[in-house]
């Protein structure tokens with residue numbers, strides 16, 4: 001069966017595959033997608049630990065594979081510096097952001113709207129401008145309550161495939177990969193963060209839920225920015 005059409009029980013694989021088997025599986029998924037979609041397969045790089053692991057895997061599949069970064073005016077200075085270093089090292093990483101004027105402190109008054117304007121709209125532009133048919137993410141099903149129902153290969157938007165090659169990796173296995181393959185990471189992890197986002201919406205926590213430090217004190221607490229839940233194509237008005 002085609003690697004991209006597997007119907008494996010993912011919850012079982014999280015606990016039964018060992019580290020090497022998971023790395024080989026992720027590599028095979030990216031390789032198969034690149035073979036099928038070529039240059040229209042693009043990696044989404046959020047500059048977090050999961051994304052840089054996927055980016056490293058993709059570069060080993062083929063150094064020509066392109067990527068995009070969605071950034072906002074509210075990213076911490078450490079993330080902005082790390083982004084500039086990554087883009088310098090990999091010019092095939094294209095940066096997208098939205099500089100539109102927004103109400104002051106929209107992240108407190110309406111974080112969904114803030115994420116929609118600053119994150120979802122630029123990713124729609126990235127998908128359109130880079131002519132993406134398959135985008136590759138660092139999503140993992142053990143990351144938190146909002147991430148348990150994804151599949152390794154999805155088509156949430158018709159005509160736009162989403163590949164989640166490290167979906168079944170645990171947090172420990174991501175760090176294992178980054179250490180063993182000597183991948184550079186965002187320095188904010190040294191400060192104790194486990195999930196990185198915009199500065200006003202991200203805190204250091206000791207909760208079990210890896211994403212518990214995101215949007216603390218709002219209805220979005222531990223939730224999603226919308227990149228993985230909103231439609232990325234065929235949107236009237238604010239997108240493409």
Ligand code: SF4
Nearest residue numbers: 107111114115198201
């Ligand atoms: S994470 Fe916070 S600051 Fe960043 S876009 Fe979303 S609401 Fe706005």
